Amino acid sequence: MLPQRRGLAVHVRDLRAEDVVEAGGLRVTSGAQTFLDLAARLPPAELVATGDALLRAGALDAASLQRRLARAGRVRGVVSARTCAALLSPDAMSRPESLLRYWLTTSDLPAPEVQVPIVDPRGRVVAHADLGYARFRVAVEYEGRHHADVLQFGRDVDRYSLMAADGWLVLRFAGRHLTGPAAVVGRTRRALLSRGWRPGSRSS
Structure with a gap:
């Protein structure tokens, strides 16, 4: 019998053995199942950030995600899950980086x-x-x-100086720019145009 308690929302899933793993002595949904479940609730940018984090933590891999989505049928959120699965990267080091990458990838840049x-x-x-x-x-x-740390700030100065010395144009974004894609996409577009990119060309 399902628990009945005020303020408790119960979600039922028909799970296979591969959809459940053990973590710290607790049975929890696998990374692939968790990604699919969250696809029904998260906006695409946040879903990509979550998928990146699962990959980075070793809780998800492309093969298991592909298998789970292949048998998902018409489960709520599956369309978003399949679209976002193609955009995941284990190399994104944080949620903000994932958001920036999602906005740029889904733009005309x-x-x-x-x-x-x-x-x-x-x-x-x-x-x-x-x-x-x-x-x-x-x-x-x-x-x-963490970039405000004195030692990290010094390392950043060295890094940006080396990049500039080799001809790189560096765009820097902070938390204030995570409210939406406008500033990130707009400034990146202007930077690319200044370096010879032209609209209509998706090549990098």
């Missing part, structure tokens, strides 16, 4: 690369950009609170 290596004239990797367009030397960086 080229899809950004993730963790782009910055190479000096000797061929050495001297830094990595959160997101970027190697062809146009445009980097997109998210500045979280």
Whole structure:
């Protein structure tokens, strides 16, 4: 019998053995099942961020997600889950980076690369950009609170100086820019245009 308690919402799922895993002694839904369940409740950008986090934590992999979505039928949220599954990346290091990547990828701009290596004239990797367009030397960086740390700030100065010295244009975004895609997409578009990209070309 299902529990009946005020304020408690009960959700019923027909689960297979592979849809349940054990974590810390508790039986919980697998990463793939969790992603599918959340697809009915989260907006696409947040679903991509959640999927990225599951991949990053090792709780989800592309094969298991593909298997779960293949037998999902017409479950609520499955269309969003299938669309967003194609956009996931384990290389996104945080929710803000995932949001920026989602907004850029679903805009009319080229899809950004993730963790782009910055190479000096000797061929050495001297830094990595959160997101970027190697062809146009445009980097997109998210500045979280940890960047205010004195040591991290010093490392950032070195990194941005190295990137600029090698001809990279660096766009920096912060928490205030996570309310919507307008500023991120608009500024990235202007940067790409300044580097030779033209609308209608999706190539990076």
